[in-house]
Amino acid sequence: MAGPRRPWPAAALVPLGHRASPLVALTAVFYDPMMTTPDSARGRYGETLAEGLLESPAAERNKEPILDAIRSRLPDTGVVLEIASGTGQHVVHFARALPVLIWQPTDADDDLRAAATERIRAAGLSNVRAPLRLDVLAPDWPPTEADAIVCINMIHIAPWSATKRLMDGASRLMRPGSPLFLYGPYKRGGRHTAPSNEAFDESLRARNPDWGVRDLDEVERCAEKHGFSLVDVVAMPANNLTVIFERMG
Numbered sequence: 001m002a003g004p005r006r007p008w009p010a011a012a013l014v015p016l017g018h019r020a021s022p023l024v025a026l027t028a029v030f031y032d033p034m035m036t037t038p039d040s041a042r043g044r045y046g047e048t049l050a051e052g053l054l055e056s057p058a059a060e061r062n063k064e065p066i067l068d069a070i071r072s073r074l075p076d077t078g079v080v081l082e083i084a085s086g087t088g089q090h091v092v093h094f095a096r097a098l099p100v101l102i103w104q105p106t107d108a109d110d111d112l113r114a115a116a117t118e119r120i121r122a123a124g125l126s127n128v129r130a131p132l133r134l135d136v137l138a139p140d141w142p143p144t145e146a147d148a149i150v151c152i153n154m155i156h157i158a159p160w161s162a163t164k165r166l167m168d169g170a171s172r173l174m175r176p177g178s179p180l181f182l183y184g185p186y187k188r189g190g191r192h193t194a195p196s197n198e199a200f201d202e203s204l205r206a207r208n209p210d211w212g213v214r215d216l217d218e219v220e221r222c223a224e225k226h227g228f229s230l231v232d233v234v235a236m237p238a239n240n241l242t243v244i245f246e247r248m249g
């Protein structure tokens, strides 16, 4: 099955090595991190090119706060599966900080997986596995273990069925007591928590009517149906939340 549609120019994803090159300079001008230009002129999720690697400015900002929010609930050992790794910035950051854990990045998008592979190679980390192709909507997920699952900024940039399939797949992989971490913007009690989230929701729906900021109560109900209980909600910068579920016995 093909991954999500790729609207950025293929040239922007040519492996570029780690040093800025004339090609980088050329392709960088096609990127608009504010996501205000036509689809064909920027990274799908607002990525830019930095030092020859595809980079999400948002991931640069949120990787440390997310690590702070999840680290005390991660297992001491084992495999942490990341769903929708994107450019691989989080997995590299987390793996560097927590070298005892094995990190398994995944994504549905071939180009983003290639970008993550490049970043992981550049980081030279031995505790990050090669990114796997995992589309949460696909009936079969690739074989992998998961002592914990992390999914950052995906469920609002995918149809609601992706949340259901994420919970379904996670419930099949995880043992009782294992944590599932979601990060992103959420409505609470059916209402937006900030004007910026409301504007973001509108922009998502304008791009794809099936996308949109999810309501935490609905996500919790979905999680419960799939055998997860909500154990913590951590307020994060920029009106985001880290939501922590645990696989029930």
Ligand SMILES: C[S@@+](CC[C@H](N)C(=O)[O-])C[C@H]1O[C@@H](n2cnc3c(N)ncnc32)[C@H](O)[C@@H]1O
Pocket: 004, 045, 056, 058, 059, 083, 084, 085, 086, 087, 107, 108, 109, 112, 134, 135, 136, 137, 151, 152, 153, 154, 157, 158, 162
């Ligand atoms: C906004 S990006 C976030 C990427 C990364 N987690 C981050 O925060 O920088 C959304 C990600 O969700 C992934 N995605 C969208 N639909 C997906 C699906 N059905 N299964 C798996 N990943 C999906 C995209 O390929 C992309 O990597």
